[in-house]
Amino acid sequence: MAPVKVVLLDIEGTVCPISFVKDVLFPYALEALPGTLKAKWDSPEFASYRAAFPGEHAGSQEALAAHVRDLMSKDLKISYLKSLQGYLWETGYRNGELKAPLFADVAPQLARWREHNGAKVMIYSSGSVPAQKLLFGHTNGEPSNILPWLSDFFDTVNAGPKQDKASYEKIAAKHQEYPIGEWLFLSDNVKEVEAAKQAGMQSYIVDRPGNAELSGEARKEHRVVKSFEEIGDL
Secondary structure: HEEEEEEEEEEEEEEEEEEHHHHHHHHHHHHHHHHHHHHHOOOHHHHHHHOOOOOOOHHHHHHHHHHHHHHHHOOOHHHHHHHHHHHHHHHHHHHOOOOOOOOOHHHHHHHHHHHHHOOOOEEEEOOOHHHHHHHHOOOOOOOOHHHHHOEEEEOOOOOOOOOHHHHHHHHHOOOOOOOOOHHEEEOOHHHHHHHHHHHOOOEEOOOOOOOOOHHHHHHHHHOEEOOOHHHOOO
16 A cells, blocks of 8 residues: 555544534534524625525525425435535634544544644535635644644535545545545445545544444455544555
8 A cells, every 4th residue: 555645534424423514513603694694694604605506496585494404304415405504603613613523543643643744635515615614723632723634625515525436536636746546535425435435545444433334245345443543654
């Protein structure tokens, strides 16, 4: 295996529990939505979020709210929904109501890879880039803000779907100083890991508490870790 120069990280189920998104972030967005729509509906700062929604859902506050609730109930990863969610979460992060609960091994291992191994750490999540930055800027660790540790951010808008080989090729192409074989992708999602490997990246499946049970076939075909500590030095 080539030495790793870039660690590319998924978020949900990899660096923080799936439950944080489903049990904390989603309910917070739904609770904040009606008041935000009422207060910001005609404001310039909200215009781009509103305009991104299909016309049939952007005509009234009630229609937009109903569409958001429908999409979130189905856990659909649509770019305009993700952007709006990030906007709604911003207040919660800023006022301290929201803090991202990173798994205990994450921050120490990221520091180790950066400082001892000289690796770059980047993020690739279905959540929007602004939402990613809010999360890593407001964690439950010390320091709370680890944004300075991260070199780049990718989502389904600027990179493409996470289960497509081409998305990983596009990400690596942005940093051509690092051959794709020197990238390590970490995710809880088997299909994402397979796509990254098809593109030429190294990869592990991360098996965290609360994640979906991995099949015997997945465990046989892929490297699996329960903690970043198991990876050790790069």
